[in-house]
Amino acid sequence: xxxxxxxxxxxxxxxxxxxxxxxxxxxxxxxxxxxxxxxxxxxxxxxxxxxxxxxxxxxxxxxxxxxxxxxxxxxxxxxxxxxxxxxxxxxxxxxxxxxxxxxxxxxxxxxxxxxxxxxxxxxxxxxxxxxxxxxxxxxxxxxxxxxxxxxxxxxxxxxxxxxxxxxxxxxxxxxxxxxxxxxxxxxxxxxxxxxxxxxxxxxxxxxxxxxxxxxxxxxxxxxxxxxxxxxxxxxxxxxxxxxxxxxxxxxxxxxxxxxxxxxxxxxxxxxxxxxxxxxxxxxxxxxxxxxxxxxxxxxxxxxxxxxxxxxxxxxxxxxxxxxxxxxxxxxxxxxxxxxxxxxxxxxxxxxxxxxxxxxxxxxxxxxxxxxxxxxxxxxxxxxxxxxxxxxxxxxxxxxxxxxx
Amino acid sequence: xxxxxxxxxxxxxxxxxxxxxxxxxxxxxxxxxxxxxxxxxxxxxxxxxxxxxxxxxxxxxxxxxxxxxxxxxxxxxxxxxxxxxxxxxxxxxxxxxxxxxxxxxxxxxxxxxxxxxxx
Numbered sequence: 001x002x003x004x005x006x007x008x009x010x011x012x013x014x015x016x017x018x019x020x021x022x023x024x025x026x027x028x029x030x031x032x033x034x035x036x037x038x039x040x041x042x043x044x045x046x047x048x049x050x051x052x053x054x055x056x057x058x059x060x061x062x063x064x065x066x067x068x069x070x071x072x073x074x075x076x077x078x079x080x081x082x083x084x085x086x087x088x089x090x091x092x093x094x095x096x097x098x099x100x101x102x103x104x105x106x107x108x109x110x111x112x113x114x115x116x117x118x119x120x121x122x123x124x125x126x127x128x129x130x131x132x133x134x135x136x137x138x139x140x141x142x143x144x145x146x147x148x149x150x151x152x153x154x155x156x157x158x159x160x161x162x163x164x165x166x167x168x169x170x171x172x173x174x175x176x177x178x179x180x181x182x183x184x185x186x187x188x189x190x191x192x193x194x195x196x197x198x199x200x201x202x203x204x205x206x207x208x209x210x211x212x213x214x215x216x217x218x219x220x221x222x223x224x225x226x227x228x229x230x231x232x233x234x235x236x237x238x239x240x241x242x243x244x245x246x247x248x249x250x251x252x253x254x255x256x257x258x259x260x261x262x263x264x265x266x267x268x269x270x271x272x273x274x275x276x277x278x279x280x281x282x283x284x285x286x287x288x289x290x291x292x293x294x295x296x297x298x299x300x301x302x303x304x305x306x307x308x309x310x311x312x313x314x315x316x317x318x319x320x321x322x323x324x325x326x327x328x329x330x331x332x333x334x335x336x337x338x339x340x341x342x343x344x345x346x347x348x349x350x351x352x353x354x355x356x357x358x359x360x361x362x363x364x365x366x367x368x369x370x371x372x373x374x375x376x377x378x379x380x381x382x383x384x385x386x387x388x389x390x391x392x393x394x395x396x397x398x399x400x401x402x403x404x
Numbered sequence: 405x406x407x408x409x410x411x412x413x414x415x416x417x418x419x420x421x422x423x424x425x426x427x428x429x430x431x432x433x434x435x436x437x438x439x440x441x442x443x444x445x446x447x448x449x450x451x452x453x454x455x456x457x458x459x460x461x462x463x464x465x466x467x468x469x470x471x472x473x474x475x476x477x478x479x480x481x482x483x484x485x486x487x488x489x490x491x492x493x494x495x496x497x498x499x500x501x502x503x504x505x506x507x508x509x510x511x512x513x514x515x516x517x518x519x520x521x522x523x
Binding site: 245246247355381384385386387388390393394397398400401402404 | 415416418419420422423424427428431432435452454455457458
């Protein structure tokens with residue numbers, strides 16, 4: 001008997017088992033359900049009887065059996081016939097030892113699916129999380145999440161998506177979608193919530209694990225490395241960014257000894273090796289900026305000219321009002337708050353900024369630095385009225401109240 | 405039995421008049437009371453709502469739904485948060501609401517309707 005199974009092993013095997021089943025039987029939808037049941041069986045049986053010699057084969061066998069059971073219990077005759085035909089697919093359809101993880105990931109992040117569907121299905125089929133776990137992480141009822149996942153699988157069926165890697169000419173675009181999904185999973189977990197935040201932290205961990213998985217299986221993709229580095233470097237500050245009451249602590253005031261040094265080291269190494277080896281992209285640049293922040297021993301030691309230079313490049317590569325907003329902060333730290341405020345002024349007319357609190361939040365910060373407490377207070381309170389994040393609203397209200 | 409406890413108020417006015425100490429105390433209270441009802445097993449669901457000034461009102465105009473910015477910008481009494489609790493008695497929910505009232509202009513308690521009685 002070997003060591004008890006780790007959840008990691010099951011999660012790693014989950015997409016591989018799904019791949020094997022889909023290759024044999026088709027029907028992504030039914031196979032995915034069967035894999036979930038096999039995972040459940042493993043979590044019950046393995047701790048009691050030990051991990052089987054061939055855990056992957058064990059899971060494939062159990063999942064196949066569940067699949068056949070579900071077909072048998074299905075009363076629709078036509079469905080039975082289809083299933084019987086599917087069962088007769090030659091075994092050779094499965095190339096031996098092939099790792100289908102990437103195929104499953106690309107399928108779950110197919111552009112035919114809505115973003116919420118992509119996130120939910122990726123977490124279930126690639127990360128091996130149960131519907132209940134995913135529902136808790138997104139703070140929705142389990143039945144709602146079950147429906148979302150079932151609709152996502154239906155979309156795959158309706159779109160007639162095939163179980164293979166995207167063709168070479170689509171690969172870059174499809175990878176961009178995959179990376180964006182992982183970025184969204186991370187953000188969903190990183191945005192602190194007033195609810196129990198524990199399950200949400202799990203999402204950031206999963207996003208990092210999946211980014212690492214793509215990075216390992218598709219080496220040489222600079223933006224993938226950039227994303228992995230960005231997530232590691234951002235997540236490294238998690239412990240320090242809220243206080244005991246869940247209130248936000250701004251970067252400048254965080255206790256840096258709470259930052260995760262190992263993650264920072266890994267993130268910095270990744271981005272350092274990658275920069276300059278391929279065309280620069282937004283994830284690499286954001287990672288580089290995060291690295292500059294994380295490497296500063298104190299807020300005062302932050303290399304703001306370097307950060308400003310990176311934001312200038314980012315604005316050329318991926319222009320947008322949020323990038324300009326961040327550049328204004330960096331500019332204020334280099335050339336003084338007035339320069340930053342002037343740049344912020346260019347965003348006032350931008351329609352995309354009308355419904356975000358961030359413009360006024362940053363304005364409050366820069367006005368405070370400029371020695372205008374009254375105007376800063378007005379900006380903070382305006383931002384507090386606009387935000388949809390409770391911790392942020394509390395932070396902004398406190399900030400404003402201190403200036404009264 | 406389940407009740408919804410609704411907290412009314414205006415975050416904007418609160419922020420304009422409250423001291424940092426009062427806000428700090430209010431935050432601590434809210435974090436604690438959420439923790440209490442979660443641990444007691446009474447919490448079904450709770451949520452805080454974004455400020456009333458960000459509300460949209462959707463109404464029918466000539467048979468078509470039209471969304472307009474909410475008229476609540478000046479209101480002191482818009483809904484800012486709610487709890488649904490499953491409690492043993494009305495007395496318990498009134499006690500809970502009484503605690504909330506310390507930090508709110510007005511708290512409303514309503515029983516959540518149930519299915520028909522068992523046959």
